[in-house]
Amino acid sequence: MLDGEVCSEKRLSERSTSYSRYTIPILSSTQFIKQILEGVHYLHTRNIAHFDLKPENIMLLDKNTPLPRIKLIDFGLAHKIAEGVEFKNIFGTPEFVAPEIVNYEPLGLEADMWSVGVITYILLSGASPFLGETKQDTLGNISAMNYEFDDEFFGHTSELAKNFIRQLLEKDTKKRLTIQVALNHPWIKSNEHKEERSKAPKRKRERRQLKTKRLKEYTIKSHSSMPPNNTYINFERFAQVEEDVSAMEDTFCQLASAHDSLQEDIDALVSIYNEKKMWYKEESESIRHELSQLCYEFRKVEAQRRGVHEDMRSVDASVSRVSERYKERQTRYEALQKELCAELQWVQEVVGSFQVTFPNCSFSSVFNTDVNEALKELLNRSCGGDLLTGSNLDQQR
Secondary structure, three states: OOOHHHHHHHHHHHHHHHOOOOOOOOOEHHHHHHHHHHHHHHHHOOOEEOOOOOHHHEEEOOOOOOOOOEEEOOOOOOEEOOOOOOOOOOOOOOOOOOHHHHOOOOOOOHHHHHHHHHHHHHHHHOOOOOOOOOHHHHHHHHHOOOOOOOHHHHOOOOHHHHHHHHHHOOOOOOOOOOHHHHHOOHHHHHHHHHHHHHOOOOOOOOOOEOOOHHHHHHHHHHHOOOOOOHHHHHHOOOOOHHHHHHHHHHHHHHHHHHHHHHHHHHHHHHHHHHHHHHHHHHHHHHHHHHHHHHHHHHHHHHHHHHHHHHHHHHHHHHHHHHHHHHHHHHHHHHHHHHHHHHHHHHHHHHHHHHHHHOOOOHHHHHHHHHHHHHHHHHHHHHHOOHHHOOOOOOOOO
16 A cells, blocks of 8 residues: 555546546535435434445436436445444445444444545545555555545635535544534535525526536446446436446456455454454463462461361360369369468477476477478478468477
């Protein structure tokens, strides 16, 4: 794909050779666009998208009237848009499809408004905004928004008209003009006022004529393979048999090329699907392994927690037993202390009796002292001196 100004100039120059000029009397481009908008408005108010709006699907009812009327045809791709239901598809004529079709995004009524923008561009210039050397180039130009208003084709076009086209050729569907807003666009409204003034008596106005000979040639090339249709009578059977056969051969070649391209797209989608499937499988296996590891760690921690609880219960039981034994020993200790104190009291009384029997003898005093010392030493060795608390062996020395 060529890029930059080179691509744009080549695209416009090549396309300009496909749309040569001829005029339809009295019908201005704005009137033509307004009638297209009214037809689209009828569809959109019923939530129906045409999805294949292009010049060859717009037919004149009668070209011999001062103000010819047109009608939209070929509703083979039309689809009713249901609220809350996502709709995706890849269809339509590459030159006129919206970016959301190229990028396989959710589709709505906005796709028709993009096609109206392309048709308006062609009617005002005789050139196609996105046409490339191949279908892939065309779709790439659409996705990249690669178009411009070349002075050669838009030198005498008003800024309002260009603004109208820009707001229709908006990649963001939320910013793209709706059918109601398009009908009320200043460019459409201003030309309505001009048309009303032109109807005043004794007043003539030079109208800008449609550049539609290119559209005629484009229609021949694009629809020569279609079955006979009464709407083509309005073009006075302008396609000869030889041209039809030649165009049909070209169409078959294009179909074969489209089939190959579609097969490549399908292969690419299958490859992407397989890659995504493999990636999801690997992610699933990784997550499953991590979950298994977490479950193992959880069970391990749970077992440790139960072990700790068992140890705590065992320690509590041991502490209870030690406490009971301590209380038991404490009781025995107190009983022994009382018993020993009584025995010591008895010994003191026996020793005191010696003083009564031998009052003037120093033997009793010495004996009493020796006995007390011996008893203290004996008790200190056996009980560490604790049992002597409360005893008064020294009171009667």
